[in-house]
Amino acid sequence: xxxxxxxxxxxxxxxxxxxxxxxxxxxxxxxxxxxxxxxxxxxxxxxxxxxxxxxxxxxxxxxxxxxxxxxxxxxxxxxxxxxxxxxxxxxxxxxxxxxxxxxxxxxxxxxxxxxxxxxxxxxxxxxxxxxxxxxxxxxxxxxxxxxxxxxxxxxxxxxxxxxxxxxxxxxxxxxxxxxxxxxxxxxxxxxxxxxxxxxxxxxxxxxxxxxxxxxxxxxxxxxxxxxxxxxxxxxxxxxxxxxxxxxxxxxxxxxxxxxxxxxxxxxxxxxxxxxx
Amino acid sequence: xxxxxxxxxxxxxxxxxxxxxxxxxxxxxxxxxxxxxxxxxxxxxxxxxxxxxxxxxxxxxxxxxxxxxxxxxxxxxxxxxxxxxxxxxxxxxxxxxxxxxxxxxxxxxxxxxxxxxxxxxxxxxxxxxxxxxxxxxxxxxxxxxxxxxxxxxxxxxxxxxxxxxxxxxxxxxxxxxxxxxxxxxxxxxxxxxxxxxxxxxxxxxxxxxxxxxxxxxxxxxxxxxxxxxxxxxxxxxxxxxxxxxxxxxxxxxxxxxxxxxxxxxxxxxxxxxxxxxxxxxxxxxxxxxxxxxxxxxxxxxxxxxxxxxxxxxxxxxxxxxxxxxxxxxxxxxxxxxxxxxxxxxxxxxxxxxxxxxxxxxxxxxxxxxxxxxxxxxxxxxxxxxxxxxxxxxxxxxxxxxxxxxxx
Numbered sequence: 001x002x003x004x005x006x007x008x009x010x011x012x013x014x015x016x017x018x019x020x021x022x023x024x025x026x027x028x029x030x031x032x033x034x035x036x037x038x039x040x041x042x043x044x045x046x047x048x049x050x051x052x053x054x055x056x057x058x059x060x061x062x063x064x065x066x067x068x069x070x071x072x073x074x075x076x077x078x079x080x081x082x083x084x085x086x087x088x089x090x091x092x093x094x095x096x097x098x099x100x101x102x103x104x105x106x107x108x109x110x111x112x113x114x115x116x117x118x119x120x121x122x123x124x125x126x127x128x129x130x131x132x133x134x135x136x137x138x139x140x141x142x143x144x145x146x147x148x149x150x151x152x153x154x155x156x157x158x159x160x161x162x163x164x165x166x167x168x169x170x171x172x173x174x175x176x177x178x179x180x181x182x183x184x185x186x187x188x189x190x191x192x193x194x195x196x197x198x199x200x201x202x203x204x205x206x207x208x209x210x211x212x213x214x215x216x217x218x219x220x221x222x223x224x225x226x227x228x229x230x231x232x233x234x235x236x237x238x239x240x241x242x243x244x245x246x247x248x249x250x251x252x253x254x255x256x257x258x259x260x261x262x263x264x265x266x267x268x269x270x271x272x273x274x275x276x
Numbered sequence: 277x278x279x280x281x282x283x284x285x286x287x288x289x290x291x292x293x294x295x296x297x298x299x300x301x302x303x304x305x306x307x308x309x310x311x312x313x314x315x316x317x318x319x320x321x322x323x324x325x326x327x328x329x330x331x332x333x334x335x336x337x338x339x340x341x342x343x344x345x346x347x348x349x350x351x352x353x354x355x356x357x358x359x360x361x362x363x364x365x366x367x368x369x370x371x372x373x374x375x376x377x378x379x380x381x382x383x384x385x386x387x388x389x390x391x392x393x394x395x396x397x398x399x400x401x402x403x404x405x406x407x408x409x410x411x412x413x414x415x416x417x418x419x420x421x422x423x424x425x426x427x428x429x430x431x432x433x434x435x436x437x438x439x440x441x442x443x444x445x446x447x448x449x450x451x452x453x454x455x456x457x458x459x460x461x462x463x464x465x466x467x468x469x470x471x472x473x474x475x476x477x478x479x480x481x482x483x484x485x486x487x488x489x490x491x492x493x494x495x496x497x498x499x500x501x502x503x504x505x506x507x508x509x510x511x512x513x514x515x516x517x518x519x520x521x522x523x524x525x526x527x528x529x530x531x532x533x534x535x536x537x538x539x540x541x542x543x544x545x546x547x548x549x550x551x552x553x554x555x556x557x558x559x560x561x562x563x564x565x566x567x568x569x570x571x572x573x574x575x576x577x578x579x580x581x582x583x584x585x586x587x588x589x590x591x592x593x594x595x596x597x598x599x600x601x602x603x604x605x606x607x608x609x610x611x612x613x614x615x616x617x618x619x620x621x622x623x624x625x626x627x628x629x630x631x632x633x634x635x636x637x638x639x640x641x642x643x644x645x646x647x648x649x650x651x652x653x654x655x656x657x658x659x660x661x662x663x664x665x666x667x668x669x670x671x672x673x674x675x676x677x678x679x680x681x682x683x
Contacts, residue, residue, distance in 0.1 A: 011355060011364040032395045036381065036388075043424075045382045114378040115396055116355035262397065273356045 033125030101175025368447025385509030
């Protein structure tokens, strides 16, 4: 305690960088925000955690019926349900996480106006909630793999965590940007669901990117930050390496969005309490 | 000793935009750009060059009318919003209770809320675990610990919220209007807890409209008005200035209030305490009032009434001359002076407001709420020379005889 008294804290007009030391100091709050959101999400629901599994399962069924059976979309030698479920699974980190993150600052406005803590904790935790749903659904996916007796490469041990990391980064970039914009301009509330839906069809989640015959179109779609995450997640199953150019484009776009999102968030975060 | 908190030239600017919604809409922003219109905004300084030092162990009251900048100052101190310019050096952890129960969620149980709220306020999980039993004890909701908060009464929610906050152990505690809510018993508990905190040597910044509470808790105070500090010093002096800053009076010097409204009869009130024009008297001292009036119609049997109220504006005593006989000229008159003298005022040490009612036998012609306040200074009246508890007493009685004998 005596040491703490010696410490000086200075409050002044703030700089341009995140104070990572401070964020580390508040690390327990990541856990508490995530834990709170998961509790609240599944309280007073009849099926509880089953919802995390049910949604991708139903989507898989629908896509299998329409795209797999009716339209006969190729699926890189995987059974179409496996193909589509693997895509949806990793995509859902992004879609759920992005919609959580984008609304997180507005939803927690009452706390933000009253108590100080590094604001970045709020969107990050809301993305971690999506990661929890992912882990639930992952258990189901494993049983689907067993059911279809799908061979899996050992590379799974680094491709899967890497794909998860990439999808979290993609979500954080766009998510923190939208979270800040949403505080400033409430219009974004209406843009977000639409944006997610558009991105879903523009990212090769339920169809292979090779379906597009023009290389230029492939390059264009690879700018989706989620493209590389989806490809990497599927890699241990299909065993076919994607076009490296496309991978780099997607990785680059992922990092650009992360920087834009974080910088914009940092620039506005000081004033959240004034405008929220 | 170095001050625990140095506040140096803090200013805060807000940009007020003249538009209907509180937040911007993208469409408005875009149409503004297209129209080449300059943004229709105006700068507003919520705080301007505020500086003061706080010594360790001080309890500082921050008072001022609505819009004086109190909340902005607290928001800057608790880092919720950064200052536009200036600097604050703090030599201890600051925790704020800008509103107790922030982050409480109705779907979570009491236990879960304690953990989430505690960690929001800056407690480590281990800290919360070690204090958990005490917190539950203090809140008195142990029976409902695993019930969702939405089934709690509002009083129970408040108790739980305050209990969590009370067990924070920062070196500097910021409190804003926590006493505005809750029943009397709970308020007492809160005040007691805050007194404990200040006695334990920690520093408190307290913003409140409750002058009794400020008076009890704070040894020093700061008076803000229009974003600037207009008085700083001992709580008693600052409160006295705050209370005498009413809007009903046009002009006031110590012991004299002048009224300029031509339609109303009272023109001037002189306050004489202990024989001189002043609003400060001692316990047991004398107080007299001379009300100069000019009436448009002849006034029959004028009536002067006084209501004494404590600093929380609870009435304590009401007197008027209808309850007394004699001394009055019963001729109708247009103008004159109506006076009252209290030779021995038995009010206890503290600050009191006085309402003045003026009229005739049938009705009030002019009522001046909180017309002025008087400051009653302590006098050690008992033969031991020790004053009784200040929290308890509004009046004193003298003499009091005690005896003890064995049967």
